[in-house]
Amino acid sequence: MKHLMLGIMAIFLLLPANPQIICAETPVSGDIPDGSVWSAEGSPYIIPTASAWVREGTVLTITAGTEIRFGSNASLIVEGTLLARGNENTPIHFTSDQAEPRSGDWAKIIFQKECSDSVMQWCIVEYAKEGIFVYADAGRDLTPAFEDCTIRNNSYTGFWIISYSEGCITTGAGPAINRCRIENIRNDSGTALAVYYEGRTKDGCFTRPVSGRLEGTFSHSRIFNCDRGIFMQSRSGTNLKVSALVDITDTDISHTDSDAVSMEGRWVYPAISGCCFHNNKGNGIHITGSTAYPSVTNSLITGNTGHGIYWNAGTYNTYIYQTAFFTNNTICGNGGDRIHAEGSGAQYLSVHNNILAGSSNYGFFSDGVSSPSISHNLYWNNSSGDVRGCKGM
DSSP states (O other): OHHHHHHHHHHHHHSOSSOOOOOOOEEOOEEOOTTEEEOGGGOOEEEOSSOEEEOTTOEEEEOTTOEEEEOTTOEEEESSEEEEEOOSSSOEEEEEOSSSOOTTSEEEEEEESSOTTOEEESEEEESEEEEEEEEEOTTOEEOOEEESOEEESOSSEEEEEEEEEETTBOOEEOOEEESOEEEOOOSSSOEEEEEEEEEEOOGGGTTSOEEEOOOEEEESOEEESOSEEEEEEEEOOTTEEEOOSEEEESOEEESOSSOSEEEEESSBOOEEESOEEESOSSOSEEEESTTBOOEEESOEEESOSSOSEEEEOOSOOTTOOOOEEEESOEEESOSSOSEEEESGGGGSEEEESOEEEOOSSEEEEEOSSOOOEEESOEEEOOTTEEEEOOTTO
């Protein structure tokens, strides 16, 4: 017995003072079996240069504390259901497999086909090219959810959302992105949130308008230190109208090298509310197109080097059936005009109950070829004047 006790004591003396749990390393590629569970105990899961697939009808569950590492150009492609639920203290990591990781080391996490029941909570996605990519092809409406996630140190995008419609079939990639943080998206014209819609009509659809609905939300989130903040573009046909792209609420965007939010193309109607766009090297909001008609309400736009809101509305378009509303905002301390509107299409603009102040130029500027509706705004300390150029004023 004495010799046994001495042997046990010797084993304990050989153990390190602060023992660590040594986790396994699990290689993954090809099709992931239905019902798979990835856990911290099996971490890190290594997806090499090929991709791993969650096929339609398949569920992959990833538990808190799990780490997934990606090789060069590798992706996780979700066509079924991904349930990745971390928590505040033990998030799930999607990261590079390099010893010294850099932005662009791996490709992206792709959501497509039947992925609408997918959820990512308390996940960190870093050092990718495109981060999270949501693609809806014709006839599919995709609604995956992303909550409390951090997307950082990517080279091209944080989130990239694309919807495509063909003929009379409309589609919508409408993810719900809530309480997320996107930061340090740089090195390749990095955009925190990029949203694209492309629609093509065929002859049989020209007898009536076809409405595509992209009801995605981006709320209670923050974008910081990216090349660009949010960019939305619609390239739909004359009779294929998009009622919205992604609505933006209660979101802070700052310290980008361009506009906080920019949008262009046909039938772009996002609602922007309760936001703060500040200290960006561009406009607070930049709108291009005679059928781009957002509503901007209850927001603070300040400290940007360009205009507070810059709208190049272009030529009046007979297909317009929407009005842009700028209401109950505080727009102050930007480098250009508080609100700057150009083109005859700006007649579909309503500007009411805003504070437009502290401009080295104008509180409200129009090039004089339209008659926007302007009333009950508070102006002060605008060096060049409060209002200029409105037709009939």
